[in-house]
Each structure stands twice: as structure tokens, then as C-alpha cells.
Amino acid sequence: MDLLQKTINRIKEPDLKFYEAAKERLRQQARPAGSLGLLEEVGARLAGIFSTLDVRLKNKIVVTCAGDHGICEEGVSLFPSEVTPQMVYNFVNDGASINVLARHAGAKVCVADLGVDHDFDPDLPIFHKKVGKSTRNFAKGPAMTRDEAIRSVEAGIEIVEELFQDSAVDILGTGDMGIGNTTPSTAIIAVYSRLPVSRLVGRGTGVDDLGLERKIKAIETGIELNRPDPSDPLDVLAKIGGFEIGGLAGLVIGAAARSIPVICDGLISTAGALLACEISPPARQYLFAGHNSVETGHRYMLDHLELKPLLDLKFRLGEGTGAALAIELIDAATRILFEIKTFDEVAIRDAQ
Amino acid sequence: MDLLQKTINRIKEPDLKFYEAAKERLRQQARPAGSLGLLEEVGARLAGIFSTLDVRLKNKIVVTCAGDHGICEEGVSLFPSEVTPQMVYNFVNDGASINVLARHAGAKVCVADLGVDHDFDPDLPIFHKKVGKSTRNFAKGPAMTRDEAIRSVEAGIEIVEELFQDSAVDILGTGDMGIGNTTPSTAIIAVYSRLPVSRLVGRGTGVDDLGLERKIKAIETGIELNRPDPSDPLDVLAKIGGFEIGGLAGLVIGAAARSIPVICDGLISTAGALLACEISPPARQYLFAGHNSVETGHRYMLDHLELKPLLDLKFRLGEGTGAALAIELIDAATRILFEIKTFDEVAIRDAQ
Numbered sequence: 135m136d137l138l139q140k141t142i143n144r145i146k147e148p149d150l151k152f153y154e155a156a157k158e159r160l161r162q163q164a165r166p167a168g169s170l171g172l173l174e175e176v177g178a179r180l181a182g183i184f185s186t187l188d189v190r191l192k193n194k195i196v197v198t199c200a201g202d203h204g205i206c207e208e209g210v211s212l213f214p215s216e217v218t219p220q221m222v223y224n225f226v227n228d229g230a231s232i233n234v235l236a237r238h239a240g241a242k243v244c245v246a247d248l249g250v251d252h253d254f255d256p257d258l259p260i261f262h263k264k265v266g267k268s269t270r271n272f273a274k275g276p277a278m279t280r281d282e283a284i285r286s287v288e289a290g291i292e293i294v295e296e297l298f299q300d301s302a303v304d305i306l307g308t309g310d311m312g313i314g315n316t317t318p319s320t321a322i323i324a325v326y327s328r329l330p331v332s333r334l335v336g337r338g339t340g341v342d343d344l345g346l347e348r349k350i351k352a353i354e355t356g357i358e359l360n361r362p363d364p365s366d367p368l369d370v371l372a373k374i375g376g377f378e379i380g381g382l383a384g385l386v387i388g389a390a391a392r393s394i395p396v397i398c399d400g401l402i403s404t405a406g407a408l409l410a411c412e413i414s415p416p417a418r419q420y421l422f423a424g425h426n427s428v429e430t431g432h433r434y435m436l437d438h439l440e441l442k443p444l445l446d447l448k449f450r451l452g453e454g455t456g457a458a459l460a461i462e463l464i465d466a467a468t469r470i471l472f473e474i475k476t477f478d479e480v481a482i483r484d485a486q
Numbered sequence: 487m488d489l490l491q492k493t494i495n496r497i498k499e500p501d502l503k504f505y506e507a508a509k510e511r512l513r514q515q516a517r518p519a520g521s522l523g524l525l526e527e528v529g530a531r532l533a534g535i536f537s538t539l540d541v542r543l544k545n546k547i548v549v550t551c552a553g554d555h556g557i558c559e560e561g562v563s564l565f566p567s568e569v570t571p572q573m574v575y576n577f578v579n580d581g582a583s584i585n586v587l588a589r590h591a592g593a594k595v596c597v598a599d600l601g602v603d604h605d606f607d608p609d610l611p612i613f614h615k616k617v618g619k620s621t622r623n624f625a626k627g628p629a630m631t632r633d634e635a636i637r638s639v640e641a642g643i644e645i646v647e648e649l650f651q652d653s654a655v656d657i658l659g660t661g662d663m664g665i666g667n668t669t670p671s672t673a674i675i676a677v678y679s680r681l682p683v684s685r686l687v688g689r690g691t692g693v694d695d696l697g698l699e700r701k702i703k704a705i706e707t708g709i710e711l712n713r714p715d716p717s718d719p720l721d722v723l724a725k726i727g728g729f730e731i732g733g734l735a736g737l738v739i740g741a742a743a744r745s746i747p748v749i750c751d752g753l754i755s756t757a758g759a760l761l762a763c764e765i766s767p768p769a770r771q772y773l774f775a776g777h778n779s780v781e782t783g784h785r786y787m788l789d790h791l792e793l794k795p796l797l798d799l800k801f802r803l804g805e806g807t808g809a810a811l812a813i814e815l816i817d818a819a820t821r822i823l824f825e826i827k828t829f830d831e832v833a834i835r836d837a838q
Contacts, residue, residue: 164576165583166564166691170807171780171800212518220834224516229827231517237825238818339518428523446798447815448523455522462814463799466590473589475581482572 137288138384142414144391153182162476172442176422176467183395183420189468194241194461196307196454197261197293197385198225198232199406201249201378203314204271208352211314212339215268219252221311225453226259232309232453239461241307243454246293248286249377250312261296263289265377269318272356276373277318283372283380287413290384290406294392306389307424307461309454310402312378313339316429319405321353321374323431325364326408326438331357336401336429336450367412375409382406383413390417397464399457400427400449404435411439422464425449425456489640490736494766496743505534514828524794528774528819535747535772541820546593546813548659548806549613549645549737550577550584551758553601553730554620555666556629560704563666564691567620571604573663577805578611584661584805591813593659595806598645600638601729602664613648615641617729621670624708628725629670635724635732639765642736642758646744658741659776659813661806662754664730665691668781671757673705673726675783677716678760678790683709688753688781688802719764727761734758735765742769749816751809752779752801756787763791774816777801777808 156178161167168174180189200222202215224230225245236243246261247254251268254260265286269277278286297303316338324331331353337346353374360373371380382398383406389396390410398407398421411418423436425445436443444460508530513519520526532541552574554567576582577597588595598613599606603620606612617638621629630638649655668690676683683705689698705726712725723732734750735758741748742762750759750773763770775788777797788795796812 163583164573164581165803165805169691169801169803170583171802173799173801217834220832221516224827224832224834227832229516229825229832231515231522231822231826234821234825235818238814238821339521444799447525447796449521449525450523451517451521459815459818462590462818463811466587466811466814469586469590470583473581473586474583475576480572480576480579480581482569482576 137291138284141291141387141391145414145416146393147416148182148419149185150182152185152187153178156181156187156471159187163474164477164480164482170470172444173467173470176464177471180395180468181471183393188472191304191465191468193301193304194239195244195297195303196232196236196241196309196458197244197246198309198311198454199246199248199378199381200311201376202251202268202312203318203376204269204277205273205317205352206314207271208273208348209345210317210349210352212341213313215251215313218250218311218313222247222250230453231451231455232458235455235458239458241458241461246381248289248381261293263381265289269376272360272374273352276360277375278372280368280372283368286377286380287384290381291388294385294388298392303394305395305461306385307397307454307457308382308385308403309399309457310378310382310452312376315376315402317349317352318374318376318379319402320431321356322370322405322408323435324353324357325362325370327434329434334431334434336431367409371409379406383410386410386417386421387414390420395422396420397422397424397457397460399424399454400452401429401432402452404432408435408439424460489643490636493643493739493743497766497768498745499768500534500771501537502534504537505530508533508539508823511539515826516829516832516834522822524796525819525822528816529823532747532820533823535745540824543656543817543820545653545656546591547596547649547655548584548588548593548661548810549596549598550661550663550806551598551600551730551733552663553728554603554664555670555728556621556623557625557669557704558666559623560625560700561697562669562701562704564693565665567603567665570602570663570665574599574602582805583803583807584810587807587810591810593810593813598733600641600733613645615733617641621728624712624726625704628712629727630724632720632724635720638729638732639736642733643740646737646740650744655746657747657813657816658737659749659806659809660734660737660755661751661809662730662734662804664728667728667730667754669701669704670726670728670731671754672783673708674722674757674760675787676705676709677714677722679786681786686783686786688783719761723761731758735762738762738769738773739766742772747774748772749774749776749809749812751776751806752804753781753784754804756784760787760791776812
């Protein structure tokens with residue numbers, strides 16, 4: 135808890151002066167006011183975060199957190215849990231979707247084991263942060279202990295700090311891998327939105343109608359049984375969350391403490407980001423929504439966080455794929471800040 | 487007309503065999519079926535266009551077509567027509583929004599004068615394709631003659647051919663510059679959608695309510711007076727279009743004839759693309775929608791073309807900015823085709 139509390143204490147507000155200066159420069163550029171839409175707000179926020187109008191995002195990293203889920207016993211996923219470690223190897227071998235899209239965005243992929251039900255060789259080049267080998271089935275009791283919840287969040291913070299030991303990170307994307315993990319993520323937004331589970335639930339990797347029914351039942355049972363307290367996000371994480379979801383929350387808190395922007399991906403990554411912002415509301419200032427997932431619960435998470443997604447490509451993959459693609463747009467937003475000339479600079483009469 | 491007809495005759499259907507092969511490979515990749523959403527369809531279409539699954543988009547070009555509009559006499563724009571040539575110089579000097587976003591996408595910007603009311607030095611490095619110095623005021627008569635309409639479309643085709651003389655182009659984005667040009671563009675979609683002008687009209691660069699009223703009036707008057715025939719797209723272009731809109735149509739036809747993908751941008755660029763597909767329906771197979779513009783008429787154009795925009799960042803700028811950013815996503819779509827491993831390749835059990 136020490137590390138978590140100390141990290142929260144380090145989170146500062148972005149610099150409003152540079153945010154405003156960026157807005158002013160954007161207004162003066164030789165184009166209709168506001169014509170670059172969402173990119174303008176992203177650019178101005180980045181100026182505030184980095185305290186400069188000349189933002190350069192060089193070192194881009196996507197961290198994909200993996201974990202397994204006891205709730206899979208309830209038949210909530212199309213794939214067996216064995217796929218989680220297999221996909222971890224796929225990430226390490228550079229053959230997965232996130233590897234391809236991160237490479238396209240000029241970002242490095244780092245993989246973290248927060249709770250995969252598999253013994254990885256200690257030499258495997260991943261972050262070894264296993265809190266436990268799979269959570270427990272939250273339809274039968276808490277997914278993890280409170281202590282494990284804290285450790286999973288702190289593991290995410292440690293990853294950010296260890297990345298910075300190598301070299302400064304300029305932007306962090308977060309992603310997930312964990313068979314069954316749309317179920318705890320949907321449970322989390324059910325607790326915060328207070329909406330019926332049946333309205334929030336999606337098909338994850340593609341369950342059929344019966345699977346969807348089992349998923350709704352499992353979430354409803356888990357919430358009723360465990361009574362997670364939304365005013366205590368660590369309680370929510372412990373009772374119905376996941377180890378990688380805790381890690382994803384820790385990444386957001388760690389990034390905010392390091393004053394760097396952090397991009398959440400889809401349902402699971404955003405569940406972690408939501409918990410992070412419940413644990414430490416100022417972390418929200420560093421958070422950007424990469425995309426709009428097909429998973430229904432995701433849009434309610436974004437509403438809760440008051441974030442507008444940059445992309446809506448009907449992805450439902452996770453791994454950090456939506457965050458990776460969005461990094462390119464965020465990078466574009468840094469370019470518009472500095473490189474587009476103003477009316478004065480090009481001597482065109484401003485209509486204003 | 488000879489060049490136009492010959493070019494139309496050269497347009498072939500993309501190769502369905504490679505489209506299907508791409509779909510099949512995407513299905514076999516180690517991820518839930520369909521989980522990369524719109525990028526999958528884009529990737530498969532590109533495979534069909536290039537007759538390979540290993541698509542490489544190296545030479546990326548955005549062509550920004552400029553022209554002036556007699557309809558500005560009706561007070562439809564916030565900016566004076568003098569801004570059109572000023573912005574052309576801004577493009578050439580690399581200081582405009584499109585320069586910045588194209589550079590980010592690794593694309594080259596080429597500027598074309600189709601009808602700017604200004605004498606450019608013949609040595610200025612732009613495509614000199616002036617059909618006339620501004621169109622005429624279509625609220626008082628046809629914007630141009632039928633012959634001028636054909637010449638503007640053929641100018642767009644010539645630009646594509648001249649680009650190919652330097653080296654093969656792999657993907658073309660289209661953009662526009664022309665004070666007042668949301669007015670003819672909205673008139674075009676009014677003719678094709680048969681919806682009331684008041685439902686289609688937007689604020690362009692930012693006119694106030696009175697300006698908006700003048701714009702609606704001008705379009706209604708122009709359509710009533712000129713009676714453009716939607717079954718004859720060259721008639722529509724001549725009566726209520728613009729020189730750069732004709733050029734933009736020509737770019738789409740020229741790109742389709744060269745079997746390369748072409749990305750339309752916002753309202754004006756898509757007006758050109760719509761006319762291109764009315765002139766030659768098979769051209770539609772090579773067309774991609776870069777983004778969803780804030781301009782209301784744009785979504786009706788995309789509906790008419792049955793295209794889904796890749797981005798929705800609330801842009802309302804033109805120049806090709808939405809097309810340029812979308813090129814990055816289209817490039818990403820080529821990567822996923824070939825680089826993501828299949829279940830077999832990574833020995834993971836497929837849930838199907």
C-alpha cells in the first residue's frame with residue numbers, strides 16, 4: 135500500500151498555462167477555428183501535460199497485461215484458459231495483432247504476466263509480476279484478497295518505474311490478454327453504472343446466446359454475492375476484478391505520477407483505467423481513450439470517465455490494439471500544435 | 487471527352503480471388519473472428535485491388551485541388567476569395583494543415599490549380615490546370631459550360647497520369663481548397679439525395695445564421711434555375727459544381743483506371759468522388775472514405791456511395807486532412823493482412 139499511496143501523492147495537475155497557450159495558438163492558425171476537431175483538444179491537453187507546445191513523443195510503449203480468470207468455470211468464454219499463455223508467447227514472438235499495430239505506430243510492445251495460470255521461464259522477456267495463478271471464481275466468492283488487489287495495482291506501477299529505468303517513456307498504451315476477462319470488466323462497469331448487466335454485456339471473443347446468458351448470470355451472481363463497494367475501488371477490484379485489470383489500473387496511476395499520457399484500449403484496459411481514476415481522480419488528466427470497442431459496456435466506461443474515443447473501427451480484440459492505432463493520432467495532434475502556421479505567419483487575413 | 491471516355495474504359499473490377507483469399511487468411515488469424523472490424527474489410531479490398539495479400543503502400547500522395555467560386559457573390563462564406571490563392575502558397579510553402587498531416591502519414595502533398603482567381607507564376611511547383619478564373623455564380627446561371635466541366639474532370643485524370651510519369655503511385659488521397667466550395671458541394675448532394683437543402687447545409691468555414699440562410703437560398707435558387715439532371719453527372723458539375731470538384735472527380739476516375747486506391751476527404755472531395763462514381767460506377771471499387779466530416783451533407787454523400795468513414799474526429803477543414811490521416815489506418819490494414827500469424831502458425835487451438 136505504501137508504493138500505491140506514495141505514487142498517488144506524486145500525481146500533479148497538468149499545466150493549465152500551456153493548455154491555454156496551445157488553445158490560443160490553435161485558434162490563430164490559418165484555418166477555420168476548431169476545424170481540426172478532437173485533435174485540437176488532444177493537442178492542448180498534451181501541451182499541458184508536457185508543459186510545452188513543442189511536444190515530441192519519441193519513446194512509445196504499449197504494455198499488455200495478462201491474467202487468467204476463475205470465472206471461466208462458469209462457461210463465459212469461447213476459448214479455453216490455455217490460450218492466455220499461448221498468446222503471451224505469441225506476443226513475445228512478435229506475431230500477434232498488437233505486435234503488428236504497435237510496430238505500425240512506432241511503439242514497442244512489453245508484455246506483463248500479472249496472473250497467468252502457467253509457469254513462464256524466468257528468462258522469458260516479459261515483466262514477471264504474477265500475483266497469483268488465475269483469480270478465483272467470483273461467482274462463488276471474491277476473485278482475490280484485498281492484499282492481492284493492492285499488489286496487482288502496485289505491480290502496474292512498478293512496470294512503469296522499471297520502464298523509466300531504461301529510458302524516459304513519452305507515451306504509454308495499455309492492453310490486455312486474458313481469456314474470460316470481459317466478464318470481470320463488465321462486472322466492474324455494472325457496479326459503477328448501476329445499469330442492468332443484461333444491458334452492458336457483450337459477446338467477448340464471440341460466445342453464443344447461451345454463453346451470453348451464462349455470462350450475465352455469473353456477473354449478477356458475483357455482484358450479489360460479493361457486494362463490491364463502488365466507493366472503495368480496491369474492494370471492487372478484489373471482489374470481481376482480475377489481476378491484469380489491477381495491473382492496468384497501476385499502469386495509469388504510474389503514468390500519471392510520471393506525468394506522461396496514457397492511452398486506454400478497450401473494455402478490459404478501460405476497466406483498469408476506470409478503477410485507477412476512482413483510486414486517484416487526478417490520474418484522469420493523463421488518460422486518453424484510444425477507441426470505442428464493440429463491447430457494449432465500454433461506452434458506459436467512457437461516459438463514466440468523460441472521455442471521447444479517438445477511433446471507432448469496430449474493434450473487439452484488446453491486447454492494446456486500439457490504443458496502438460490511437461497513438462498515431464495522438465502523435466499527429468502534437469504535430470498540428472507546432473507545425474501549422476498562423477494567419478500572421480502566412481499573412482492571410484483572419485476572418486475572426 | 488476522348489480522354490475521359492478512354493480512361494473510363496480502362497477501369498477494371500478488382501480481383502475477387504485475392505479479396506476472398508484475404509478474408510480467409512484474416513479468419514484464420516489467432517484472434518477472435520472479425521475482431522479487427524473495419525480494418526479487415528479495408529485490408530481485403532486492398533488485396534483485391536493489388537491482386538496480392540502482401541500489399542505495400544510506398545508512394546503515398548495527397549492531391550489538393552483548388553478553385554474559386556462565383557457563388558461567393560451571394561455572401562455564402564466567412565472568408566474572401568483572396569484566401570484561396572493565399573492558401574495555395576501556404577501549401578507550397580509547407581505550412582498548412584495538410585502539409586503537417588500528410589508528412590505525419592508519410593505522404594507527399596501536390597497542389598493543383600483548377601480554377602483559382604489568381605495568376606500563379608508558371609514556375610510555381612503546382613499542377614497548372616486552370617480551366618477558368620473562378621466559376622460563375624450558379625444562382626444566376628450555370629457555374630461553367632459543359633465543355634469546361636469535361637475539361638476539369640480530364641485535368642484530374644491528367645494529374646494522375648503525370649504523377650505516374652514520375653513513379654508509380656500506390657495510394658492517392660484527395661483534398662480541396664476553395665473559398666465558398668461547401669456551397670456547390672452541398673448543392674450536388676441536394677440533387678442526388680433529393681433532401682431539402684436546409685437539412686443538408688452546414689456552416690463551412692463558420693458562417694453565422696444569416697450566412698447560412700444566404701447559403702440555403704443560393705443553393706435552392708441555383709437548383710431551381712439550372713435544373714441539373716442527376717442522371718447526367720457532367721450536367722450537374724457544369725450547372726452547380728466547381729472546377730476543383732471536377733478535378734477531384736477526375737482524380738478518382740484516374741486512380742481507378744490505374745487500379746490504385748483513392749481516399750476521399752470531406753464534403754468537397756467526396757462531392758467530386760460522388761460525381762466520379764456517377765460518371766463511372768466501377769470507380770467506386772477503388773474508393774475509400776477517409777473520415778466523417780462535421781458538414782451535414784457529407785454523411786449523405788457517404789450513404790449514397792455506401793462507404794463507411796474510417797475516422798470521425800469532427801474535422802471540418804478539407805485540404806485532404808481527413809484523407810491524409812486515414813492513409814495511416816489504410817496502411818495499418820495492409821500490415822494486418824500479412825503480418826498477424828494464424829492459429830496454425832502459432833499452434834493455438836481455434837475456437838471455431
